[in-house]
Amino acid sequence: QKEVEQNSGPLSVPEGAIASLNCTYSDRGSQSFFWYRQYSGKSPELIMFIYSNGDKEDGRFTAQLNKASQYVSLLIRDSQPSDSATYLCAVTRGGADGLTFGKGTHLIIQP
Amino acid sequence: DVKVTQSSRYLVKRTGEKVFLECVQDMDHENMFWYRQDPGLGLRLIYFSYDVKMKEKGDIPEGYSVSREKKERFSLILESASTNQTSMYLCASRRTDRGNQPQHFGDGTRLSIL
Numbered sequence: 001q002k003e004v005e006q007n008s009g010p011l012s013v014p015e016g017a018i019a020s021l022n023c024t025y026s027d028r029g030s031q032s033f034f035w036y037r038q039y040s041g042k043s044p045e046l047i048m049f050i051y052s053n054g055d056k057e058d059g060r061f062t063a064q065l066n067k068a069s070q071y072v073s074l075l076i077r078d079s080q081p082s083d084s085a086t087y088l089c090a091v092t093r094g095g096a097d098g099l100t101f102g103k104g105t106h107l108i109i110q111p
Numbered sequence: 112d113v114k115v116t117q118s119s120r121y122l123v124k125r126t127g128e129k130v131f132l133e134c135v136q137d138m139d140h141e142n143m144f145w146y147r148q149d150p151g152l153g154l155r156l157i158y159f160s161y162d163v164k165m166k167e168k169g170d171i172p173e174g175y176s177v178s179r180e181k182k183e184r185f186s187l188i189l190e191s192a193s194t195n196q197t198s199m200y201l202c203a204s205r206r207t208d209r210g211n212q213p214q215h216f217g218d219g220t221r222l223s224i225l
Contacts, residue, residue, distance in 0.1 A: 032211035043201055043216040044154070051211060088154065094211045096161035098144050098169055103153035 002027040006089050006102035014110050019076040021105050023089030026070070030091040033065055034099065035074045038086045047087070048074060079109045113138045115217035117202050123223045130189040132220050134202030141207045143185035144214060145169075145177065147198040154201065160185055161207065192224045 003026040013019040021035075032051050036044035048063040050056045050072070056063045062075040072091070076083055086106050090099040118133035136143065144159040146169075156169030158177040166177050174196060178186045185204075189196055199221050203214040 034213055036216075043219045046213050046215065049211075049213050090154075092211070096142050096159065096167070096207055098146075098156040098159045099154075099214060100156075100170075101146075101154040103151070 002030075002091075002100045004089055004091055004100050004102035006087075006105045008103060009106040010108050011105055012108045012110055013079050015079060015081060017079055019079045019083065019107055019109070021074040021076075021087050021089075021107065023072045023074075023102055024070055025072070025089075025091045025100075027091065027093065027100070028067075028070065029093045030070075031094040032092050033063070033072045034090040034092075035061075035063060035072075036088040036090060037083075038088055038104065040086075044088055076107075081109050081111050083107065084109045113140075113204070113215040115202055115204050115215055117200075117217040117220050119220050120218060121221050121223075123225060124189075124192050125225055126192060126194060128189075128192045130192045130222070130224075132187040132189075132200055132202075132222070134185045134187070134204075134217055135183050136185075136204040136215075137183065138204065138206070138215075139182065140204040141182070142205045142214075143179065144203040144205075145175075145185070145187045146201045146203065147171070148201060148219075149198050157187065194224050196222065197224045198222060 050063040086104040089102040160179040
C-alpha cells in the first residue's frame with residue numbers, strides 16, 4: 001500500500017517568515033515528487049517538482065528531497081497572505097502511473 | 112499553457128442514473144487521469160490512460176468505467192450512480208515523452224448524487 005503522509009495542520013506562519021511543509025512516503029520505488037497548491041473550491045495547481053536528492057529552488061519556493069529518508073519538503077520564503085492554501089504532496093514511480101497524494105497541509109499566513 | 116477542460120463545474124444526478132463526465136486536453140498529452148477528492152480522504156486515483164483505447168485501473172475503480180476513443184478526450188462513466196459517488200472529480204493530463212513530467216489538472220466537476 002503506497003502512502004504519503006502530511007501533517008494536516010493548520011500551520012500558522014507570520015507574514016514574511018519561512019513556511020516549512022513536510023511529507024514522507026512509503027514506496028521506495030518512488031521517482032518523482034510534486035508539490036501542488038490548492039485554494040478552497042479550486043483544483044490543484046503545480047508549484048514545484050523534484051526528481052533528484054537535494055534542493056531545487058524556484059523564486060520563493062525551495063523543494064528538498066531525501067530519498068534515503070523518504071522525505072520531501074517545501075520551503076516558502078517571505079510568506080504572503082496569498083500563500084494561504086492547502087499544500088498537497090504527491091509522488092509517483094513514473095512512467096504512465098498516476099500520483100499518490102497526501103491529504104494536504106492547511107497553511108495560514110497571518111498578516 | 113496546458114488547458115484541461117472538464118465539461119461541467121457542477122452536476123446533480125439521481126441514484127441509478129448513468130453519468131458521463133467529460134475531459135478534454137489541448138496539448139496532445141499521452142497520459143490522462145481521473146481522480147476524486149473527498150474531505151479527509153484526499154485525492155484518489157480512479158482510472159488512467161496512457162494511450163488511445165488503453166486504460167488502467169487506479170486505486171478505487173469500483174463503480175466506474177472510462178473511455179478514451181480520441182487522444183484529447185477521456186471520459187469517466189458512472190454506470191449506476193450511487194450517493195457515495197458524490198464527490199469532486201478532477202481530470203489531469205501529462206506528456207510522457209520527456210521523462211517524469213507533472214500532471215496538469217482541470218477545474219474539477221462537483222457531482223452530487225441525490
